[in-house]
Amino acid sequence: MPAVEIAGLTKSYTAGFFRQKRIVALQPLQLAIEEGETFGFLGPNGAGKTTTLKLLMGIVFPTAGSAKILGRDFRDPDVRKEIGFLPEQPYFYDYLSAPELLDYYAQLSGVSHAERRKRIPRLLEQTGLADAGRKQLRKFSKGMLQRVGIAQAIIHNPRVVFLDEPMSGLDPVGRREIRELILSLKQDGKTVFFSTHILSDAEALCDRVAVIHKGVLRGIGVVEDLKSQTADKSEIIWQGAQALATVSDKVSNSHVTGEVVRGVVDCAELDQLLEKLRREKARLISVTPLHGTLEDYFVAHTSEREAVRQ
Amino acid sequence: MKCLRPKIVWQLLLLAIFLTGAILAQRSVDRVRGRQATLQDVLYIRSGTTLKRASLGYSGLLADIYWTRAIQYFGGGHARNDTRFDLLYPLLDITTDLDPHLIVAYEFGSIFLSQQSGAGQPDQAAALVEKGIRENPKNWHLYFTLGYIHYFDRKDYKAAEIAFQKGSEIPGAQPWMRTMAASMAQHAGEPAVAAAIWRRIYESTEDETVRQNAVQHLQALRVDEETTELQSRVDLYRQKTGQSPSGWQALIQAGLLRGVPRDPTNKPYLLDPQGNVRMKDPIPFVTQGKR
Amino acid sequence: MISRLSAVAFNTFREAVRDRVLYNLILFVLLLLAIAPLFGQISIGLERIILINVGLSAMSLFGIVIAILVGIGLVSREIDKKTLYTILSRPVRRWEFITGKYCGLVMTLTVNAVMMATGFYLALLITGHGWKAADAQLLIPIYFIILQFFIMTAITLLFSAFTTPVFSAIFAFSLFVIGTFSEDLRNFAALTQGFTKWLVTATSYLVPNFSSLNVISQAAHDVPVDGRLVVFNTLYALFYSIAAISAAVVIFERRNLK
Numbered sequence: 001m002p003a004v005e006i007a008g009l010t011k012s013y014t015a016g017f018f019r020q021k022r023i024v025a026l027q028p029l030q031l032a033i034e035e036g037e038t039f040g041f042l043g044p045n046g047a048g049k050t051t052t053l054k055l056l057m058g059i060v061f062p063t064a065g066s067a068k069i070l071g072r073d074f075r076d077p078d079v080r081k082e083i084g085f086l087p088e089q090p091y092f093y094d095y096l097s098a099p100e101l102l103d104y105y106a107q108l109s110g111v112s113h114a115e116r117r118k119r120i121p122r123l124l125e126q127t128g129l130a131d132a133g134r135k136q137l138r139k140f141s142k143g144m145l146q147r148v149g150i151a152q153a154i155i156h157n158p159r160v161v162f163l164d165e166p167m168s169g170l171d172p173v174g175r176r177e178i179r180e181l182i183l184s185l186k187q188d189g190k191t192v193f194f195s196t197h198i199l200s201d202a203e204a205l206c207d208r209v210a211v212i213h214k215g216v217l218r219g220i221g222v223v224e225d226l227k228s229q230t231a232d233k234s235e236i237i238w239q240g241a242q243a244l245a246t247v248s249d250k251v252s253n254s255h256v257t258g259e260v261v262r263g264v265v266d267c268a269e270l271d272q273l274l275e276k277l278r279r280e281k282a283r284l285i286s287v288t289p290l291h292g293t294l295e296d297y298f299v300a301h302t303s304e305r306e307a308v309r310q
Numbered sequence: 311m312k313c314l315r316p317k318i319v320w321q322l323l324l325l326a327i328f329l330t331g332a333i334l335a336q337r338s339v340d341r342v343r344g345r346q347a348t349l350q351d352v353l354y355i356r357s358g359t360t361l362k363r364a365s366l367g368y369s370g371l372l373a374d375i376y377w378t379r380a381i382q383y384f385g386g387g388h389a390r391n392d393t394r395f396d397l398l399y400p401l402l403d404i405t406t407d408l409d410p411h412l413i414v415a416y417e418f419g420s421i422f423l424s425q426q427s428g429a430g431q432p433d434q435a436a437a438l439v440e441k442g443i444r445e446n447p448k449n450w451h452l453y454f455t456l457g458y459i460h461y462f463d464r465k466d467y468k469a470a471e472i473a474f475q476k477g478s479e480i481p482g483a484q485p486w487m488r489t490m491a492a493s494m495a496q497h498a499g500e501p502a503v504a505a506a507i508w509r510r511i512y513e514s515t516e517d518e519t520v521r522q523n524a525v526q527h528l529q530a531l532r533v534d535e536e537t538t539e540l541q542s543r544v545d546l547y548r549q550k551t552g553q554s555p556s557g558w559q560a561l562i563q564a565g566l567l568r569g570v571p572r573d574p575t576n577k578p579y580l581l582d583p584q585g586n587v588r589m590k591d592p593i594p595f596v597t598q599g600k601r
Numbered sequence: 602m603i604s605r606l607s608a609v610a611f612n613t614f615r616e617a618v619r620d621r622v623l624y625n626l627i628l629f630v631l632l633l634l635a636i637a638p639l640f641g642q643i644s645i646g647l648e649r650i651i652l653i654n655v656g657l658s659a660m661s662l663f664g665i666v667i668a669i670l671v672g673i674g675l676v677s678r679e680i681d682k683k684t685l686y687t688i689l690s691r692p693v694r695r696w697e698f699i700t701g702k703y704c705g706l707v708m709t710l711t712v713n714a715v716m717m718a719t720g721f722y723l724a725l726l727i728t729g730h731g732w733k734a735a736d737a738q739l740l741i742p743i744y745f746i747i748l749q750f751f752i753m754t755a756i757t758l759l760f761s762a763f764t765t766p767v768f769s770a771i772f773a774f775s776l777f778v779i780g781t782f783s784e785d786l787r788n789f790a791a792l793t794q795g796f797t798k799w800l801v802t803a804t805s806y807l808v809p810n811f812s813s814l815n816v817i818s819q820a821a822h823d824v825p826v827d828g829r830l831v832v833f834n835t836l837y838a839l840f841y842s843i844a845a846i847s848a849a850v851v852i853f854e855r856r857n858l859k
Contacts, residue, residue: 057690060857077692085690091682093612095619107608108691152687162690366781367811368662370654370818374647411822414647 001071003160003191006031008065009055025051027215028065033193033208035159038186040206041195044302048215049195050088053164057085070159081110084153088164090145094138098129098148101137102155109156119155126184127151128177143174150181154190161185163194167201179205199294209294211301218301226297233290234270237262240282247276260285349383349397356400358407365408373409376401380415381519384422395429398422402438406445413449414517416442420455421511421520424463427594432463451514453477454487457494458507467498486510505531529574530595537596540571540579540587554585605693606701613705617671626663630717633659634724648728653739653821656721660714661746661815665753665777668710672757673769675702676849680858689858696850703758703846710750718743735823741831742820748838752809753777755845762849763856780811809841 008028015021026048033039043049054060056067056074067074070082092101099120106116124130127147132140137148146166153161166182167175182205185192196202202209203223210220219226236251239259248254250273251263265273270287277284355361365372380401384393402419406412416439422428424435439456446452457473460466471494478487490510493503505528512524543566547555550564558581561567571579577590589596637655676699679685688698721743725736756776760769779786786805790798814834816826 054686054858057686059686059689061855077694080690080692083690085687087683087686089683090687091684092687093616093684095616096612104608104612105687105691108605108688108693110604110692149687156691363782363785366778367815368654368658368817370650370821371658373818374651374654377647409818409821411818411824412650 002032003035004033005068009062010064012063035191037207038192040202040209043212047212082159084158084161086149086153086163090149097134098132105152106155111156123151142169160191203294213302227292232267235288237285238282243280243282358404369408373405376405398429399434410445424459435459450477450480450483470494527595532574533596537587544585605697609701610704613702614708617709630659631720634720650821657817660717668753669773673766676761695854699850706754714747741826742816745814749814751838751842755842759845759849762853780809783808783810784812
């Protein structure tokens with residue numbers, strides 16, 4: 001059973017003084033996330049990532065479409081016992097202390113008194129908040145607040161965790177800590193869905209990613225596969241510098257060291273190039289595919305193409 | 311750091327100067343607006359019901375405020391030349407509209423509204439007290455107040471008798487109410503009755519101003535009594551000797567007096583050459599028999 | 602459900618307690634109670650009357666001010682500050698959230714009223730040189746004042762569910778003022794005909810009736826309050842508040858939060 005199944009969720013607004021303009025924040029979205037997956041939701045600012053999360057959390061209501069979380073209708077309030085949510089740049093009740101906040105939220109999520117007594121100190125320890133003691137949240141730094149955010153998202157031991165830009169505004173140390181936290185969630189078998197525009201995080205943590213731009217889903221797949229999709233070049237090394245003249249139009253970035261030539265060739269041209277090198281009696285040393293990066297994939301899918309439907 | 315200390319001194323000095331200036335200016339404003347500044351509202355809004363609405367349900371509090379103004383302005387005990395007695399009735403009317411159960415307003419009003427030394431408006435005083443009786447039907451003392459107004463300032467003895475009678479019928483009324491009603495019928499106009507009424511007023515009020523007023527009236531009655539008595543002794547002397555007495559000594563020698571008579575303020579009465587008895591320093595409310 | 606409701610209510614109470622605005626206002630009322638006896642000295646015999654008028658009027662007025670000040674931010678602040686996001690992503694139903702907030706604020710105001718009433722009775726004790734039997738009856742106007750809080754809080758919460766704090770404050774205070782004229786409105790309606798009559802009558806019932814909940818002048822003269830009035834006023838406050846909260850829930854459940 002997929003952890004999250006989004007079936008055509010869409011959100012549009014009316015804007016303008018006479019409510020005449022129609023803005024589609026999210027085109028009908030089809031997405032399924034398996035249990036135990038760490039799923040990255042990528043896109044530039046304003047792409048619709050946060051809108052998707054707000055729809056799933058019941059903060060805004062969809063114009064059309066539906067979704068299921070753990071097999072149940074996403075609007076069923078009781079299903080929220082199994083999910084945790086960390087919003088972007090979160091703000092919590094600043095007059096509470098960290099333990100008080102966790103206790104309150106745990107209560108709202110249905111965690112029993114005995115369980116709360118056990119889990120809260122452990123979680124505070126785990127997220128490095130134990131030293132804050134009874135300090136009120138208004139005195140917390142950004143990094144500490146983010147950690148509180150993660151803590152409140154998991155205090156009730158949910159099966160699915162939704163994080164919206166969990167690394168935003170953190171310094172490198174903070175980011176490393178959050179990354180480790182996400183990894184530990186993964187190890188606990190939780191499904192993690194997080195949105196971000198920082199690709200290195202997605203590459204490091206996610207099993208699959210989806211790219212969304214201007215409200216439209218542009219691509220989805222396993223990270224490695226996506227990276228290789230943009231890989232269309234190979235590095236080729238051969239011995240026989242005399243052959244370079246005949247193939248120079250196909251080879252770029254060529255570099256000659258003695259008799260050895262190193263260059264870059266488009267994959268489409270590779271076969272033709274090998275044929276030519278054989279005729280010139282050059283000796284092939286190696287052909288290595290150059291890996292694309294996620295960034296290439298991302299840029300490719302978010303810049304030139306316009307939305308198919310409006 | 312060392313240039314900060316003189317700076318704070320300058321700032322505090324500035325503050326003190328302007329604050330003093332503000333206070334002085336305010337005093338000038340008060341002087342210009344005059345004593346009746348707080349009463350100006352009465353000039354502009356005379357309707358008690360409007361004010362009751364404007365008070366958003368806190369009419370009791372507003373009544374207390376208006377009552378306080380009335381006391382401060384009129385209750386000094388001494389009327390001044392510029393006292394706006396014409397505002398007294400509207401002020402009391404508003405106060406009692408706001409709080410119909412503020413008995414002291416009816417009683418205070420009645421005394422100062424009706425008396426000549428006050429506003430001299432006994433009819434309006436009677437109207438005010440009648441309103442008080444309507445709103446507080448179980449209050450017998452208000453009938454006493456009504457009776458007193460009819461008796462002293464309107465000289466309507468019949469109406470006074472009716473008021474005392476009605477009041478005496480209310481459960482809880484003091485027995486002297488009936489006596490008072492009876493005196494109205496038979497001894498209306500006699501000083502003893504007046505004295506009895508003033509004594510009742512003195513005993514039953516807790517308001518210092520009202521008390522002082524009653525004391526003054528009682529003293530005046532005593533003066534009236536004494537001067538009448540002294541005058542009759544002077545006449546007796548004239549009858550006996552055929553001439554006016556030269557002074558009190560003459561009367562004492564004639565055996566008509568035992569000592570120099572003193573008035574309630576403990577100063578000796580004066581006997582003028584025509585043989586009329588007078589007070590050295592007259593007190594208010596003395597009529598010397600000219601009622 | 603109960604545990605969620607009480608969790609929200611208690612948290613709202615805790616938030617109000619930690620907000621220092623409340624302490625200053627309570628202090629102010631206590632100050633008034635301390636100086637009220639001085640006014641009584643202006644006119645002998647009026648000490649008690651003035652103390653009751655000043656004390657209870659202050660309690661009522663300041664309590665309503667607090668109800669408005671705290672109530673206007675109850676919902677809109679959570680929306681602005683986005684603290685609601687992490688709440689709604691939990692099993693809490695939106696109606697539970699609204700109702701919990703209401704109960705928390707009402708709890709706060711009741712506790713405030715009790716504190717102010719204690720100060721008031723102390724002042725009575727001091728100026729009256731002991732308590733009188735009639736002092737117990739003063740609990741009724743105090744109870745009515747608490748009922749006013751119930752209604753005012755519900756109204757403020759309703760506005761807070763769909764408009765900004767500034768407008769909530771303006772609307773809520775306007776309804777308070779109009780509410781003190783509710784009986785006048787009904788009387789006025791009796792004098793009109795047709796559509797105007799219908800309109801004015803409807804308005805007079807929609808507007809909260811604060812005039813019948815204000816028995817302060819009566820209490821100042823120790824005039825007892827009809828027992829039936831206590832019962833009917835309680836029912837009215839209860840029903841009106843629940844109606845206002847229901848309206849708030851209806852609005853809030855359909856609201857797309859930003």
